[in-house]
Amino acid sequence: MEPFPSDRIQLPRNMIENSMFEEEPDVVDLAKDPCLHPLEPDELEYEPRSSRLLVRGLGEQEMDNDEEDYESSAKLLGMSFMNRSSGLRNNMSVYRQNANGSCSMPSTRAMVVCTVVLVIAVSLIMAIYLLPKCTFTKEGCHKKNHTMELIYPLATNGKMFPWAKIRLPPDVVPLHYDLVLQPNLTTLKFAGSVKIVVNIIQVTWKIVLHSSGLNITKATITSAEGHQAKPVEFLEYPLHDQIAVMAPEALLVGHNYTVNIEYSSNLSDTYYGFYKISFKDENSKQRWFAATQFEPLAARSAFPCFDEPAFKATFLIKMKRDEKLLTLSNMPKKATTPVTNGIVQDEFFVSLKMSTYLVAFVVADLKNISRETNGSLVSVYAVPQHLNQVGYALNTAVKLLEFYQKYFLINYPLEKLDLVAIPDFQSGAMENWGLITFRETTLLFDSNTSSARDKKLITAVIAHELAHQWFGNLVTMEWWNDLWLNEGFATFMEYFAMEEIFPELHSDEDFLNLIFKAMMKDSLNSSHPVSSAVQSSEQIEEMFDAFSYIKGASLLLMLKHYLTKDVFQAGIEVYLHNHNYGSARSDDLWDSMNEITNGTLDVKKLMKTWILQKGFPLVTVVRKGKIISVQQEKFFYSMEPENWTSDASYLWHIPLTYITSSCNFTHCTNAYLLDQKSAVIELPEEVEWIKFNVNMNGYYIVHYAEDWKMLIDLLKKNHTALSPKDRASLINSIFSLASLGKESLEKAFELIDYLNKESSTAPITQALFQLSLIYSLLEKKGEQELAARVMHRIDHLLGDKIDQQHWTDDGTLSERELRSTLLAFACTHDMRNCRTTATEIFEKWMKSNGTMSLPSDVMKAIFTAGAKSSDGWEFLLKMYSSSSVPEAEKSKMVEALASTEDVRKLIWLMQNSLEGEVIKAQELSHIIATVSQSLPGYLLAWDFVKENWEKLTQKFHLGSYTIQNIISWSTSQFATKAHLLEVKSFFESKSEESSQLRCVKESIDTIQLNIQWMERNLAKLQNLL
């Protein structure tokens, strides 16, 4: 999945995401052990809700207090493990060992009470005598005694539900699904029936599977011998989205049975499951569209299924539809047959073995263009009025598909690949096998209104989703703790493929900016290891974050450079071949790489230090003649810089790279593996300067303890001695170190003094990012005069460059992108005469009633300037509502609308986007991001989030990437103790699931660090600027 692509390319606009500092860790972290962890995340065995479930089943007294006691986050599970050994908070483990077998099949409420009493009594005794003997690993208590299953919650009908865990039991596995669906775009409901062929692994009387919000009317079980289907009892347990189909007789090991379930439901109002979309056709008439978004946990709300990624099966899908509409699914269509008047049924070919979250279908009026490549038909679909914008996507998809097949040495295995633009879509895109769904702005390219940046975005998202056809679809992570195997890989391949096929897009510079952003989050206490234990739906949703995507990808980038590209590619081929149509864990990837390195290098040992530890290393370099001393420690922000000490237990195996004044091209990059706390490197000769982490290909920051002056001078004298990415990384490092208190802010400002000679996008973008962070904090703090001095400094450094920009789409893609960045920044901050020029162009455009063609790269700057006046704003809104305006243009309009200083308009905009009628709800997080950066808007945005929290979490799901963004943006500008308290108490007043979100903790960290940064630097800035 591509979570929120509009945030990815346009860093300069929305750059102030998090602040720069960290406090000391205070949470026991599973991954703290330097490199080899006794407990890997997925080796933990826990059934944390068992005791609670039992009591919940007894009555309607909800166990809120118990729930508060329950440790839900991955980190706390680690802590819980520590605590258990001290004999505290261990009810559940005690239950697990000691529940009385005689109560194993209770069927009445009285029996439940009996169980409770018995269990509590036995627990108390066993807690004292037996607990220390328990080791909580795979081979621990759980395997010795399976009595955990004896403690059950109650189903909706009051009967005992025969399963208590969130994860499904392993005793039954699905082999094949026959799914028939009949969506009705008039009543906005759907009816369905599913036949699931299952195989029995362990004798059982029950088949437990997922179902959410479905009105099940009938269930039957048939044995493979073909006996008549027998209606059977089914039980529902909505808290875990589970149902249990109760067999009339024991289901025998090795036998296959067919479960048949009939049900109905409403098309969803959210962006999850099988959901409805309202849009306007070319005649401005309202039309309906239905599509699916199942990842991670919503397949269960479209059909009952075994909704965990490792339960792969084949799918035969049939869709009944209005004969005027079109249906698409993962596989090509096999046949269409009439059903009743005006209704026909499409049958699709049986799918390959795949996970439920990849199943997809679409019902709509769509048009397409297609092209065949290597035996697969690639098609791009859109609503009819957008068919003229699908050409670029088709060309790009075909090129990328061909590239991946060559790179992986595995053909794309389906006969077709559809890419569909969905008119309202929460994320950027979704990689459903054979049927990739996109937001319209990430697939449709309009030659008149799509900018250089839009082109980059569309290319990147297609590259990402196509990579998933192998990483994710062919080989899937076994469980969501290793989501990075899907998302980190797809992100890595996205940038790698773009560099190979579309080098003119310079996508590597975008990736670099994303890595800087991920590192900022990773230096906060709220960070987590890339591979982290997860169980609840919120925890799973929260895995879709910068660590799974960007950190995962940048670790692969680092590994590729260390192993060399041929070894890395060979390792990937082995991994894909060894696990195709199956599931994998992180270790499987390292084992595949080790097959290639053949003992010369232990990839697993090296990479575990990066995957299982949160944060990243700070490498301090001290040079004395030819001798270079290097030392590593964890990069983190201390609240008391004078007492700065790093956590000594962290140790990474860092593949260091460096270039020097006598050897400064990529062909003579030097490498050294730092797998100790410190080491000494001897150079063949003395050098003028040395730069580590070449092109920022490694996930670490370097501090040149006594050498910053040398690098500052180098940039001043001859900045092109270093690559643009190296220059950007120096800017990022020195500002990060200044925030840490390891280097002075003065030196950081001195380093960027060379910028008036700079012409590359990456260093300019990074410098603007750092200065904007400071500007925004000062502005919100009421330090307007000082903020103006920051802006003056930017003007001094980049003013000439801004003046040189033309209001056209001329030049290379890189030049065009730099122009977009500089002019959008200048117009937003009223620098030079940007606003005057932009306003003049806007007025001409308005006079032409929007028919005059505008240069696409500077369109946003023009609209932003135009939206400052009330007339301009109203006109933009009118144009936005017109169905004839391309989506690429609309997205620029929406950003401009959100940049107004009129608070009533801002409130109206947020409210209407939440309602989704005039402004699409998919735009809301973007609107909140823009509003929360401005002085008139930042308090409004937070108020809006508070007032609409329930609606927001209902629409976008707690923990989703959208909610993460909304929380992060709407609190990012706070730098006072009052705001800190307010944000804390707001989330504390909500459910425990809300207050325990990682993104809430991240926001609180950020505010604390903003406060600290201000206290530390305000006086210094007075002197400095």
Ligand SMILES: [Zn+2]
């Ligand atoms: Zn993805």
